[in-house]
Amino acid sequence: MAADRPFGIDPEEFERALREVGIEFRDLLGKAGEYIDRANVSTLASLLGQFVQPEPTRPPKPEGATTGETGSGVWVIYSIDNAGEARVEQVFPSELEALRAHRDNTDQHRRVRFLPYGVPATVLDTP
Numbered sequence: 147m148a149a150d151r152p153f154g155i156d157p158e159e160f161e162r163a164l165r166e167v168g169i170e171f172r173d174l175l176g177k178a179g180e181y182i183d184r185a186n187v188s189t190l191a192s193l194l195g196q197f198v199q200p201e202p203t204r205p206p207k208p209e210g211a212t213t214g215e216t217g218s219g220v221w222v223i224y225s226i227d228n229a230g231e232a233r234v235e236q237v238f239p240s241e242l243e244a245l246r247a248h249r250d251n252t253d254q255h256r257r258v259r260f261l262p263y264g265v266p267a268t269v270l271d272t273p
């Protein structure tokens with residue numbers, strides 16, 4: 147091998163190959179520009195948006211767990227009399243059990259609610 151061709155490529159051939167690649171790349175960009183003009187795509191971002199999906203938005207995380215979420219209480223079925231005082235009829239450990247027991251209810255004064263431990267049933271009274 148000659149000293150000016152260590153890899154078997156003449157420097158002039160290498161320059162010509164790079165020049166041809168540059169010309170081909172410019173032609174490719176020109177065709178892409180024509181496509182954008184024909185498709186009425188106003189920006190490059192909207193073109194790329196066809197191929198790249200944005201990340202889905204996530205709902206904000208709750209500040210802290212409520213008493214109902216931590217489970218430190220009971221679910222009650224209670225009724226309110228004409229004076230507005232609540233009377234607990236049944237107590238359940240989970241919301242699902244309470245709602246199942248209450249599903250055939252026709253009484254408008256009978257309700258289901260979570261009652262945390264240590265809270266008196268008088269909070270269920272209506273003013």
